[in-house]
Amino acid sequence: MTSVQKSLSSEPAYPPLVHETSAMEAAVTHLIDRVFGPGRFAKSSERLREGNALLADCSFVALRDGKPVGCCRMWPVTIGGKPVAFLGPLAVDPDERSAGLGQALVESAVEAARAAGWRAVLLVGDGPYFGRVGFGADHTAGVVMPGPVDQRRVLLLPLRRGGDEGLSGPVAIAPGAKPGATIA
Numbered sequence: 439m440t441s442v443q444k445s446l447s448s449e450p451a452y453p454p455l456v457h458e459t460s461a462m463e464a465a466v467t468h469l470i471d472r473v474f475g476p477g478r479f480a481k482s483s484e485r486l487r488e489g490n491a492l493l494a495d496c497s498f499v500a501l502r503d504g505k506p507v508g509c510c511r512m513w514p515v516t517i518g519g520k521p522v523a524f525l526g527p528l529a530v531d532p533d534e535r536s537a538g539l540g541q542a543l544v545e546s547a548v549e550a551a552r553a554a555g556w557r558a559v560l561l562v563g564d565g566p567y568f569g570r571v572g573f574g575a576d577h578t579a580g581v582v583m584p585g586p587v588d589q590r591r592v593l594l595l596p597l598r599r600g601g602d603e604g605l606s607g608p609v610a611i612a613p614g615a616k617p618g619a620t621i622a
Contacts, residue, residue, distance in 0.1 A: 451537035451538065452500060452508070452534065452537045452538060452539035452542060453500045453501055453502040453507060453508075453534075453539075454500070454501060455498045455499070455500050455508075455542060455543060455546050456498065456499055456501060457494060457495065457497065457498060457499075457550075458492065458494055458497040458498065458499045458509065458511065459494065460494075462499055462506060465505060465506050466499055466506050466509050466511075468506075469506045469507070469508075469509060469529055469531065470509065470527055470529045472531070473527075473529040473530070473531070473532075474527065474529065478527065481562075481585075482562070482583045482584055482585030482586060482587045483524075483526050483527075483561075483562050483583075483587075485584045485585055486513060486515050486524055486584065486609060486610075486611060487511075487513055487524075487526070489611065490513045490514065490515075490611045490612075491513070491514060492511060492512070492513065493511075493512040493513060493514060493523060493551070493554070495550060495554055496512035496523060496547050496550040496551045496554055496556075497509070497510065497511045497512050497547065498510050498543050498546045498547055498550070500530075500534070500539055500542075500543060502534070507530070507531040507533070507534045507539075508529065508530040508531065508534055508539045508540065508543050509527070509528070509529050509543065510525065510527075510528045510529075510540075510543035510544055510546070510547045511525070511526060511527060511528075511547075512524065512525055512547050512550075512551060512559070513526075513611075514611070514612035515560065515609055515610060515611060515612055516609070516610050516611075516612050516613070517560065517581055517605040517606065517607055517608075517609050518580075518604070518605065518606050518607025518608065519607065520557070520604060520605055521556070521557070521612055522556060522557060522558045522559065522560050522594075522605065523551045523554075523556040523558070523559045523560070524559070524560050524561065524609075525544070525547060525548075525559050525560070525561040526561050526562065526563070528540055528543060528544060528563070530543070540567075541570060541571065544568070544571050545571055547559075548571060548572075548595060548597070551597060552597040552598070556597055557596065557597060557598060557600075557601040558594055558595060558596045558597055558601040558602055558605065559573075559594070559595045559597065560578075560581070560592070560593070560594050560609065561573065561592075561593050561594075562583065562587055562591050562592055562593070563591060563593060564591070565590065565591065565593060568593050569593075571595065572595050573593035573594065573595045574593060574594065574595075575589075575590060575591075575592060575593055575594070576594075576602075577594055577596075577602040577605065578592040578593065578594050578605075580605070580606030580607065581594070581605065581606065581607075581609060582607060582608045582609060583609050584608070584609060584610070
C-alpha cells in the first residue's frame with residue numbers, strides 16, 4: 439500500500455482574505471481596472487454596480503503586503519422584484535492566478551451571502567469555472583439582464599432550498615440601495 443505525503447504546511451498558497459472596507463475602495467478599483475481594463479464599463483453587469491451599495495459583509499479582498507491582489511464583490515439586486523445578491527467583479531492579479539485564490543474568494547463571498555440570509559447569488563460569467571462552486575444556468579432562462587448579454591453566461595446559485603424558485607424578470611438595482619450603505 440502506498441501513502442500520499444501531505445503538505446507540511448496547512449497554509450493556503452494565497453494571501454489572507456478579509457472583508458472589503460471603504461478604506462480599500464480606491465486600491466480595489468485600481469486592481470479591477472488593471473485586470474479588466476476600460477472594456478469593463480461597457481458590460482451590462484456594470485449597470486448593476488453603478489450607483490449601487492456594495493455588500494461589504496459579503497465582499498472579500500486578498501491582501502499581500504497590504505495591497506489588494508484579488509477581490510470578489512457582491513451587490514444587492516432584484517430579479518423580477520425579488521432580492522438576490524449579485525457577484526462581481528471577481529478580479530485576481532495575474533501574478534496570483536493558478537493558486538486557487540479566485541475560487542477561494544468566490545466561496546467566501548457565497549458563504550457570507552448565505553450567512554447574511556440571501557436566497558441566491560446571481561452572476562454573469564464562465565459556466566465551467568463558476569460551476570465548480572455550484573453556479574448553473576438551469577433556472578436563469580427568464581432572468582433578463584439590463585443590456586446585451588450571452589444568456590448562457592447568466593448563472594445562479596440558490597443558497598437555500600427553493601432559493602431559485604420564482605426568479606424571473608428584469609434584473610435591477612435593489613430599491614433603497616445607496617452607495618456606502620450595507621444591505622442584507
